[in-house]
Amino acid sequence: MEEVNNKFVSIKDHVNGSPNESDFEIKTETISLSVRSKEVIVKNLYVSVDPYQLNRMKSHSSSQAAISFATAITPGCAIDTYGVGRVVASGRPDLAKDELVVGLLTWGEYTLVEEGRLLNKLDPMRLPLPLHVGALGFSGLSAYGGFFEICKPKKGESVFVSAASGSVGSLVGQYAKLFGCRVIGCAGTQQKVDLLKEKLGFDDAFNYKDETNLKSALKRYFPEGIDIYFDNVGGEMLEAAVANMNLFGRVAVCGAISEYTGNQKRAALEMLDVVYKRITIQGFLAADYIERYADFISTTTDLLRSSKMQALCDISHGVESVPCAFIGLFRGDNIGKKIVQIADE
Amino acid sequence: MEEVNNKFVSIKDHVNGSPNESDFEIKTETISLSVRSKEVIVKNLYVSVDPYQLNRMKSHSSSQAAISFATAITPGCAIDTYGVGRVVASGRPDLAKDELVVGLLTWGEYTLVEEGRLLNKLDPMRLPLPLHVGALGFSGLSAYGGFFEICKPKKGESVFVSAASGSVGSLVGQYAKLFGCRVIGCAGTQQKVDLLKEKLGFDDAFNYKDETNLKSALKRYFPEGIDIYFDNVGGEMLEAAVANMNLFGRVAVCGAISEYTGNQKRAALEMLDVVYKRITIQGFLAADYIERYADFISTTTDLLRSSKMQALCDISHGVESVPCAFIGLFRGDNIGKKIVQIADE
Numbered sequence: 113m114e115e116v117n118n119k120f121v122s123i124k125d126h127v128n129g130s131p132n133e134s135d136f137e138i139k140t141e142t143i144s145l146s147v148r149s150k151e152v153i154v155k156n157l158y159v160s161v162d163p164y165q166l167n168r169m170k171s172h173s174s175s176q177a178a179i180s181f182a183t184a185i186t187p188g189c190a191i192d193t194y195g196v197g198r199v200v201a202s203g204r205p206d207l208a209k210d211e212l213v214v215g216l217l218t219w220g221e222y223t224l225v226e227e228g229r230l231l232n233k234l235d236p237m238r239l240p241l242p243l244h245v246g247a248l249g250f251s252g253l254s255a256y257g258g259f260f261e262i263c264k265p266k267k268g269e270s271v272f273v274s275a276a277s278g279s280v281g282s283l284v285g286q287y288a289k290l291f292g293c294r295v296i297g298c299a300g301t302q303q304k305v306d307l308l309k310e311k312l313g314f315d316d317a318f319n320y321k322d323e324t325n326l327k328s329a330l331k332r333y334f335p336e337g338i339d340i341y342f343d344n345v346g347g348e349m350l351e352a353a354v355a356n357m358n359l360f361g362r363v364a365v366c367g368a369i370s371e372y373t374g375n376q377k378r379a380a381l382e383m384l385d386v387v388y389k390r391i392t393i394q395g396f397l398a399a400d401y402i403e404r405y406a407d408f409i410s411t412t413t414d415l416l417r418s419s420k421m422q423a424l425c426d427i428s429h430g431v432e433s434v435p436c437a438f439i440g441l442f443r444g445d446n447i448g449k450k451i452v453q454i455a456d457e
Numbered sequence: 458m459e460e461v462n463n464k465f466v467s468i469k470d471h472v473n474g475s476p477n478e479s480d481f482e483i484k485t486e487t488i489s490l491s492v493r494s495k496e497v498i499v500k501n502l503y504v505s506v507d508p509y510q511l512n513r514m515k516s517h518s519s520s521q522a523a524i525s526f527a528t529a530i531t532p533g534c535a536i537d538t539y540g541v542g543r544v545v546a547s548g549r550p551d552l553a554k555d556e557l558v559v560g561l562l563t564w565g566e567y568t569l570v571e572e573g574r575l576l577n578k579l580d581p582m583r584l585p586l587p588l589h590v591g592a593l594g595f596s597g598l599s600a601y602g603g604f605f606e607i608c609k610p611k612k613g614e615s616v617f618v619s620a621a622s623g624s625v626g627s628l629v630g631q632y633a634k635l636f637g638c639r640v641i642g643c644a645g646t647q648q649k650v651d652l653l654k655e656k657l658g659f660d661d662a663f664n665y666k667d668e669t670n671l672k673s674a675l676k677r678y679f680p681e682g683i684d685i686y687f688d689n690v691g692g693e694m695l696e697a698a699v700a701n702m703n704l705f706g707r708v709a710v711c712g713a714i715s716e717y718t719g720n721q722k723r724a725a726l727e728m729l730d731v732v733y734k735r736i737t738i739q740g741f742l743a744a745d746y747i748e749r750y751a752d753f754i755s756t757t758t759d760l761l762r763s764s765k766m767q768a769l770c771d772i773s774h775g776v777e778s779v780p781c782a783f784i785g786l787f788r789g790d791n792i793g794k795k796i797v798q799i800a801d802e
Contacts, residue, residue: 368728383713
């Protein structure tokens with residue numbers, strides 16, 4: 113076999129607003145297996161599907177912010193994403209054929225990984241491969257770095273997590289509980305709420321869609337105020353959280369999914385609260401905590417192996433299911449980390 | 458003389474929205490000079506007039522935030538404020554009659570300072586008394602603590618200051634210049650803009666009222682982005698600053714005067730900017746930096762004495778002028794620290 117046929121997902125044009133099936137197409141290409149030095153061809157097994165990709169799909173005029181700081185996705189081209197795969201052909205001395213790897217792959221069946229692009233040998237450490245895409249990947253690092261470095265928790269503090277059953281939120285809540293905080297999460301279905309309370313050990317949880325007034329809902333769930341808000345959604349929930357924060361409260365802004373599609377209004381914060389309560393609101397990216405990566409992996413591997421931490425994976429199958437999986441993120445279809453299994457292990 | 462007549466300013470009712478002369482009245486009371494132990498009666502000389510007082514005048518329903526964290530002002534009662542005065546009668550062994558004092562006085566001719574209320578002996582250190590109300594008072598501490606502790610400046614960084622000719626902004630800009638930053642300020646008149654550039658040493662300054670689009674104005678003044686924004690105004694200027702911030706930029710939220718009267722819209726921040734640029738937005742109060750008070754006083758006294766720093770004072774005269782001076786703050790009438798001289802030294 114000298115070449116492989118590769119089916120991959122691409123966008124037909126820039127996507128502004130909520131994504132639809134018609135924004136995507138499955139393309140086919142041929143990849144030669146005679147790799148150049150330092151190049152690797154990977155057969156993708158599990159790939160990550162994350163909301164932030166939408167920001168990379170926007171046209172420049174639509175979101176200056178996202179496009180200036182994230183690499184734009186080019187219509188017609190393969191879309192990079194974090195994932196786990198197996199080496200098919202290698203021009204790197206450290207990676208042999210058939211070895212498991214983790215790094216920046218694509219929403220496709222195969223990835224031609226050029227020199228310099230993130231790709232490391234994967235030791236699965238007796239843990240299922242999807243965990244290496246989610247809880248032990250960038251979602252996990254976002255949760256770990258964001259919670260410990262940005263939120264600067266103290267034992268006994270009250271933590272609120274939005275999108276709490278999502279890829280990052282579900283881990284933040286568990287890190288916070290294990291650390292000794294009181295944790296309440298919100299999600300968008302009763303099933304998710306039950307899961308948070310029954311499986312993930314949250315002290316409480318609620319369905320934000322059942323609440324007519326988020327500010328009073330939070331007042332009810334946090335009668336003594338919120339010390340830490342781990343924000344995955346932005347918009348009205350962020351406003352409501354700020355209104356309910358305690359003195360010297362901290363908001364870690366991990367994402368703002370409610371604002372990505374441009375349908376929801378932006379958070380209009382009460383700056384008087386920010387001043388009088390000395391609130392800190394801080395944005396971050398997982399990549400900022402790469403120097404804590406070894407800590408993160410060793411801590412999280414132990415927690416997962418001993419079942420002290422649950423990693424929720426929501427897995428679809430086949431490259432054709434990627435657009436639907438992605439679109440579903442913005443409807444809240446996923447429970448935990450959304451992953452597409454591209455091929456059998 | 459066993460008692461003094463005291464004229465003082467009070468509000469007739471809670472003030473929501475922009476303040477008007479009719480919201481205030483001058484009342485008269487008699488204060489007995491036979492003080493109890495630990496009490497002091499002070500003849501007020503210079504008193505501070507600050508925008509934040511408006512937040513204390515609101516009814517509870519109008520601003521939960523302000524009222525929960527600042528002591529509410531009661532209609533009909535004296536209004537406390539920072540100021541300099543002279544002891545008329547003292548029940549404190551550390552304070553003798555005729556000594557100069559600084560602390561929490563009132564918008565009135567005399568203040569009965571109860572036990573426990575902030576009042577210290579004042580050594581004017583050969584500096585004019587109004588400076589002890591402003592640059593060496595809470596305005597100065599806000600500027601010093603906010604700039605050095607919240608903004609965490611590095612030499613060569615670009616600093617933007619709003620309300621830059623105001624009591625705090627004018628000092629922040631000078632601390633920043635002296636520290637080695639590039640500083641640009643905005644203000645609301647050409648006269649103020651000239652003052653910033655010609656007297657206070659700002660690298661540049663502009664009149665925000667001349668700008669139709671604040672975001673592009675800041676892009677013009679900071680083609681390489683803003684590292685630090687010292688925010689005194691909130692609202693649209695905060696939005697525009699966040700849009701123009703550099704990676705790891707810091708916003709110190711000292712005040713939000715554009716939002717105090719409830720006329721202007723709140724800042725609706727682009728959270729994508731906050732995330733991707735890892736921006737930190739942090740509220741603070743001068744009182745948080747009381748442990749740096751000695752540093753602050755010694756540094757600032759030296760700078761003022763050597764004329765390396767200019768303290769702008771905008772002084773009105775007589776207790777009756779307090780309401781007008783206060784109302785003027787929200788029209789931008791003041792240049793520098795607004796002070797009312799209540800009596801001759």
